[in-house]
Amino acid sequence: MMPIEHAAGSGEDRLIARYFRPLAKHPGAFALVDDAAVIDPPAGCDIVLKTDGIIGGVHFFPDDPPDTVGKKALRVNLSDLAAKAAKPLGFLLTLALPKEIGDAWLAPFARGLGADADFFGCPLFGGDTDRTPGPITISIAVFGAVPHGKMLRRAGAQPGDRVVVTGTIGDAALGLLLRRDPAAAGRWGLSRDQQNDLQTRYLVPEPRTTIAELLGHHASAAMDVSDGLAGDLAKLCRASGVTAEIEAARVPLSQPARAALASEPTLIEPILTGGDDYEVLASVPRGKVEALRDQALAKGVVVTDIGVVLAADGEARVLDQDGRPLAFARPSFSHF
Amino acid sequence: MMPIEHAAGSGEDRLIARYFRPLAKHPGAFALVDDAAVIDPPAGCDIVLKTDGIIGGVHFFPDDPPDTVGKKALRVNLSDLAAKAAKPLGFLLTLALPKEIGDAWLAPFARGLGADADFFGCPLFGGDTDRTPGPITISIAVFGAVPHGKMLRRAGAQPGDRVVVTGTIGDAALGLLLRRDPAAAGRWGLSRDQQNDLQTRYLVPEPRTTIAELLGHHASAAMDVSDGLAGDLAKLCRASGVTAEIEAARVPLSQPARAALASEPTLIEPILTGGDDYEVLASVPRGKVEALRDQALAKGVVVTDIGVVLAADGEARVLDQDGRPLAFARPSFSHF
Numbered sequence: 001m002m003p004i005e006h007a008a009g010s011g012e013d014r015l016i017a018r019y020f021r022p023l024a025k026h027p028g029a030f031a032l033v034d035d036a037a038v039i040d041p042p043a044g045c046d047i048v049l050k051t052d053g054i055i056g057g058v059h060f061f062p063d064d065p066p067d068t069v070g071k072k073a074l075r076v077n078l079s080d081l082a083a084k085a086a087k088p089l090g091f092l093l094t095l096a097l098p099k100e101i102g103d104a105w106l107a108p109f110a111r112g113l114g115a116d117a118d119f120f121g122c123p124l125f126g127g128d129t130d131r132t133p134g135p136i137t138i139s140i141a142v143f144g145a146v147p148h149g150k151m152l153r154r155a156g157a158q159p160g161d162r163v164v165v166t167g168t169i170g171d172a173a174l175g176l177l178l179r180r181d182p183a184a185a186g187r188w189g190l191s192r193d194q195q196n197d198l199q200t201r202y203l204v205p206e207p208r209t210t211i212a213e214l215l216g217h218h219a220s221a222a223m224d225v226s227d228g229l230a231g232d233l234a235k236l237c238r239a240s241g242v243t244a245e246i247e248a249a250r251v252p253l254s255q256p257a258r259a260a261l262a263s264e265p266t267l268i269e270p271i272l273t274g275g276d277d278y279e280v281l282a283s284v285p286r287g288k289v290e291a292l293r294d295q296a297l298a299k300g301v302v303v304t305d306i307g308v309v310l311a312a313d314g315e316a317r318v319l320d321q322d323g324r325p326l327a328f329a330r331p332s333f334s335h336f
Numbered sequence: 337m338m339p340i341e342h343a344a345g346s347g348e349d350r351l352i353a354r355y356f357r358p359l360a361k362h363p364g365a366f367a368l369v370d371d372a373a374v375i376d377p378p379a380g381c382d383i384v385l386k387t388d389g390i391i392g393g394v395h396f397f398p399d400d401p402p403d404t405v406g407k408k409a410l411r412v413n414l415s416d417l418a419a420k421a422a423k424p425l426g427f428l429l430t431l432a433l434p435k436e437i438g439d440a441w442l443a444p445f446a447r448g449l450g451a452d453a454d455f456f457g458c459p460l461f462g463g464d465t466d467r468t469p470g471p472i473t474i475s476i477a478v479f480g481a482v483p484h485g486k487m488l489r490r491a492g493a494q495p496g497d498r499v500v501v502t503g504t505i506g507d508a509a510l511g512l513l514l515r516r517d518p519a520a521a522g523r524w525g526l527s528r529d530q531q532n533d534l535q536t537r538y539l540v541p542e543p544r545t546t547i548a549e550l551l552g553h554h555a556s557a558a559m560d561v562s563d564g565l566a567g568d569l570a571k572l573c574r575a576s577g578v579t580a581e582i583e584a585a586r587v588p589l590s591q592p593a594r595a596a597l598a599s600e601p602t603l604i605e606p607i608l609t610g611g612d613d614y615e616v617l618a619s620v621p622r623g624k625v626e627a628l629r630d631q632a633l634a635k636g637v638v639v640t641d642i643g644v645v646l647a648a649d650g651e652a653r654v655l656d657q658d659g660r661p662l663a664f665a666r667p668s669f670s671h672f
Contacts, residue, residue, distance in 0.1 A: 001390055001408075001412050001611075002395070002509075003395055004394065004395065004396065004512065004516070030491075033491075034489050034575070035416045035419060035420060035490065035560065036417070036420045036422070036487065038382045038383065038482070039385065040382050041381075041382075041383060046364075046375060046376050047375050047377055047479075048372050048374050049372060049373045049428055049461050049479070050462065051430050051463060051475075051477060052337065052464050053432060053464050053466060053475070054337055055466055055468050057340075057469060058467065058469070059337045059340065059466070061340060072337075076337050080371045080372050081372070086372070092386075092387040094388075094389045094430070094475040094477075096389060096391055126386065128388050130389060130395070132391050132470060132473065133393060133394070133471060134468055137468065137470065139387075139430040139464070139475040141387060143383075148376060153366065153370050154371065173338075223370075223371050224371065226338070227338065228338075239370070276338045
């Protein structure tokens, strides 16, 4: 669309040609020279759709490495596809850039984004680029394929199912705390490597794309953990009309997170509610847990059984080592 | 994704439930309670994908009526689908809102958006809502269906084809000039109704959805006119490896545009280059022009023959009444 005031200069075509055309490797993207792109849906498949946006100064720090910003923008969407049992097909990118953003930021941003587009088999299909008087605003819409009728939903958890989670929980939340308060590393007794591990988990999440299909075979419900394990479990339970009990002591923690928690036990709250984990939370019928665990492990993803789904009787609970429910000041995050 | 600083308050769920759930009428949207949506692609069809964003203070005035902002955000994307011969299936919405934006803006915005989602058969499938320190930023990704392999492209125009355009050209550009300089209405000798007509064309474009299928049957190439007729014609020609000559006198103008042009002949430049028309520009084999014109007219859309496609010999030209090429200071718009 035309801006209401004509801006000086001309370079949108150059910017697209230089940075984004190389990411548009699918023939249906028409090398970004057409007005739209086209995908031929895989036979027998539904198309899964998801969009998520990130804003400079809101969801990432303005001085975050631009390649990690590009990676995270795509990965948070890929994480949703994985939790929905869908295989990535491609994405659309909308960029709004302040005028001070030039090649020095765009080149590494596009490099990080492009590396992940290749790695996850999720090419760029199209986009839109505008100038904004506001912060960098990146919106990605991703689409994936799932066998017809088989999108894994939040609804579907049954009493008796086990609650499982992939990878480790809380690293990104601790990484963010460290980013905001570097002195915490001293209080938590973390080595430089441990600090880096946590901060990297915040900057570059690991979407569980490799086990999307396995989740589709074994899970009864799933979602990705973006707003905190405790709150996201409550959402999954509400959507399924059930409740659940998980044990804090069974929640898988990384070695740096265990070290920090040992120094400062109150960190259990940001670990379980801080969000940005981008792990998969799923309910799995008891008889399928072992198969999922073994098959996921063969693909390099640890799946941990952390609790049980129960018939609805109130909110989902996280139990401490004495079996008492933990109370959190803020079980989940809302933007408004 | 989690913001880097926790904001106060909680209301994202309320906002979605109140304003956006009513727009999510397709069963594959799961009433916006899941993490993603699903579409079952129509048999034998490709999915056409497009995204376009609009930013407050850049693409619309902060005091534009919010219902028209909602309409325009969707319509500019529907316009692309129509020019690609695709039938709308649905859309994803990403909203970044300054904190001062509340119900007074959101209610009419969602009402306008929802009215058009109904009217054009293009339901909401999902979205993402965040707070931003910047201006209102709205990104829509739309998807449509077209018979396999039949997306109408920019490439495909053949020498000898006629150049046609739908509706009238230049109204939105004149409407924008009036918005920025209300005194122009006096110089142009426009009545209040004529001013309103032009401004309405700027605020609420008319995507040519009803003739998308006809375009697919008859046109050899097409695109929507968003950045100015002259520049967009040049783009279509470049993509097709041809050139074209159109006659300024044959370009269809509304009655208010003709009146303004009669008073101020230099307005031919903003009319032909100002953009925001959201009409369809197409090349059509000579033998199919009449059928397209008649069948489009039966659906309420006027299609006008404005020139001819020629073998490549330089830039596309707009000829004046003496057959001389018009020279424009700025034939098309670039955001950078």
